[in-house]
Amino acid sequence: VVGAKQEFIFEAYRLNVRATYKLIVDGKLVASNASASLGSLRFAFSNAQGPLAEPLNPVTRIHRVELRDSLDRLTLQGDFDLDGATAFPRAFEKEARLASTGDFKQAGGRATVRVESIREDLRRESLIVSAEGLISDVSYRIVVDQVTVEISTARFGFVRAHFTSDGSSGQLLPPPLRPVVKIKRLEVQDARTGQTVLAGNFPLNPM
DSSP: OBTTBOEEEEEEOSOOTTOEEEEEETTEEEEEEEEOGGGOEEEEEESSSSOOOGGGSSGGGOOEEEEEETTOOEEEEEEOOBOTTTOOBSSEEEEEEEEEOSSOTTOEEEEEEEEEEEETTEEEEEEEEEEESOOTTOEEEEEETTEEEEEEEOBTTBEEEEEETTSTTSSBOOGGGOSGGGOOEEEEEETTTOOEEEEEEOOOOOO
């Protein structure tokens, strides 16, 4: 998942070149009669050209994937590691473009929220913000869903902040912003005037 774009890609190798295969996602057929050219297969699905089929939409809820041959014999299978508490996969990312809201048309930036699986029972949540084209040596507030998380001085017109749930980045993610997958809006404000200089909305989660 990147922004509003969803993709699901399946690849398999060392298959029987004389057999045909079908792909099953959560018990539903999504592709069939596929030949394993040179012993490999690749299926790619995306919502870039239109909505995904029901078992693939949203991709964040896919649990089990199976590859079966024409005789319905199971060839490969795998389960995605989902977090039962949030129904989100242990790896997740979405991005918001930060656009100028005032006179500084040259200003811009991006914000990224990310979830990473560190080990079986631990996830790291991150919020990364970068902005450029700001006024050098002026302080700016980073406001996330109306929560001020940082006041930074623009060095050479640039501001960057990286917050993590475990503090590994040196900047701790405020508890009110967890889980990060629920963050909706981010603003960069001039700390002197309170004026919003940059703003962006995260895409809705494909749930």
